[in-house]
Amino acid sequence: MKTYKAYENKKVLVVGLAKSGVAASLLLHKLGAFVTVNDWKPLSENREAQSLLDQGIKVICGSHPVELLDEGFELIVKNPGIPYSNPLIQGAIDKGLPVITEVELAYHINESTLIGITGTNGKTTTTTLVQQMIEQDGKTSYAAGNIGTVACEVAQLAKAEDYMVVELSSFQLMGIQSFAPHIAIITNIYEAHLDYHRSLHEYVSAKAAITKNQTAADYLIVNQDQPELMEAVSDTKATVIPFSVTEPLEKGLSIHQGAICYNLEPIAKLSEIVLPGSHNLENILAAAGASLLSGVSKDSIQQVLAEFGGVRHRTQFVRDFNGVKYYNDSKATNTLATKSALNAFSVPTILLCGGLDRGNDFDDLIPYMKNVKAAIVFGETAAKMTDMASRAGVELIKKVEDVKAAALEASAIAQKGDIVLLSPACASWDQYPTFEVRGDIFIETVNTL
Template sequence: MKELKNFPYSHILVLGLAKSGTAAARLLLQNEKHVRVNDKHTALDDPVVQELTAMGAEVITGSHPLEVLDGIDAIIKNPGITYDMPLLQEASSRGIPIMTEIELAGSLADTDIIGITGSNGKTTTTTLTAEMLQKGHQPVKAAGNIGYAASEAAQALEKDEKLVLELSSFQLLGINRFKPKIAVLLNIFEAHLDYHKTFENYKNAKSRIFINQTTDDYLVYNADNAVVAEAVMSAESVKIPFSLTKRLNEGAWADETSIYYKNEEIIAKRHIALAGDHNLENILAAICAAKLSGASNEAIADVLTTFAGVRHRLQFVTNLNNRLFYNDSKATNLLATQKALNAFTQPVILIAGGLDRGNEFDDLKPYLKNVKGMVLIGETQDKLARTAAEAGVDSIENVYTMADAVKQAYNLSKDNDVILLSPACASWDQYQTFAERGNMFIQAVHTLV
């Protein structure tokens, strides 16, 4: 069992169970820490609660009393819990450090960590990077905001095995000493303002990925994104840019025909399997991270000729009666849906809608030029219907279930049309996760078949 290093806390409150909290509690208990768990919604007879209790944890459920802070010298919190929660505000006033489970992963790992963040493209870039390393016979685990908890992956690392972490702004807000050997900052666009309150706060959270890096580390960044280019100026690490618009002496870049790393051609664009121009940025970033980790051009090109996308991110589902179905449930903001729509030139029936975070959808209008119909679900139905009408979309339908959405989209479609789930909204009004929403879409499509 790996031991926690540079983690000088003995009495820890794990706030919120779920995947990361459960992994953190287990790890802390295995390292002989005193652990108190507080979760509002999990019942005392839940199997996870019983397991942690048997391991020695004190578990308090049903509410968040301030007394759970007594005797505590650090908090590991669920990334989704906001810092304006009264319990966390009280913890801050007492000077108790508040961290996320990512900090534990950094304390455990005795190998290189590649950390990847950005408003969009994290999952694709993380998966691409891991597959490029694997293809080059370098052992690797991918975790964090993808797959399983970062600390769980770090605990299971074999000798010389690398760790590739997809990191959200919520996770990065809760780091103290954590630093990746290679940090990747894909892009920063306005997102999650219901959590971060201001764009400046959100940008600062993303920028924490390189805050602890030194001149011995690398920072891969998007030179075409003005916010990113400005943010990385303060970084001490070695900066490795990528760009779709200019030739670079360092980093990865593209021209009209090919992808390059420095002055080496990696692959011709026509051989790349991954659909959508927006994915070229993800490819460039993954190439940088893989090359810095020692991957060969041959291994990278091999992956790019076969990798067609990750589940729920512009995932091709099936061709039914010459209608192409795509699952882009992970498009939880406007930018992601804009990029998905840009990936197609043929007519699109768009299924969209979900949690209402208070924003409007006017910025979606220019991207609806090929959208012949919209089928709308969730809390944002009316807002999206107004946007669709103003954009001149021919057919606009409101439905209540994903099954009805798929049926209605099929009814509106003709030969060679694309039926695309790309919600532009989070899923939490109807589903626990974007993955559940995407799986419901896939199930509905196969029911049609």
């Protein structure tokens, strides 16, 4: 951890707790700042705030009073989930106060090699692949950021010879000032989070911010198959390493002669990669590129690709039972994710789907249902899923109570060579508190067959 003096004796307001807010507050306190924490949850119900009080940090809970801005704060550290339309945050901006997220704090104290990864889809898979490839090569590597481990906590542990691989959301990137990874990856850009961002342009700009502070000594690995993304980063000062899954690249990462390649030189054979799905080739290319730039050997990259079966709840291979392969894609809370999952398999598939009804239909799944031999539906959207599957020509459709019943029903009708795929295309909240709980129940049920 670098010694960083700029926060000493500075009045800082941390808005919003959860894991990142707690970590930011404790780090700022450690760096000598005068920290005030503001969280909407009442103090009596707020264990995080109570723990900060015990550390001597000032805490104001129960609302986000705009009057706080009259107390002379010099910096606001915002939880990424709090929108900029929040009156307290908007008031700070109107006063000209800098508003950052905790990844900016992490950057100031970090002394390891920093790899930053963003994009609409594939961030977690790519982050995990890079972290594991570096580890496989005998180096120490930490995964942090939006993947679940707070970046400014990890930055306190990482040494100069280590690597920190940070998954970055658009929410986090909107709050950076000097943050600059040595290697940046943008996996892809699709329309998303427009309930938070005021426009698609703002969303794309937030993603492109990952490269705004890079220099010619840094690298940007970016998806050449998306012209609008290439345009968004056209003013980068970093050395650009493009990747493509559609055409061989003499300079960059691509698919060529049955292998993933860098400058057309093979890195690993496609036949030896166990991670399913054409959409994952983007993630694999980007991860291999970042790993090569970090000095990782081809052997280490090949070893990880031969063993890595997917991130938990993201087209995760669970088990082969009686010749039937079971995959957990509970993270698929929308049709875009389920389309990618269905596209990953070309064998007979039993699809488990359904969940919270947000008022939308599922017609856009129909073109992707050609390999689905049976659909097992559950949750609030069961009727809509039944209608969609029927119009897609699925021969067998069954409605069941929940995910456990769906897994058992699938096992009863599956035949050798089939795929059983939990990819709900819906949020879990009608029956389960999180998609992780939903996926864990599926895993547990499959493992007890």
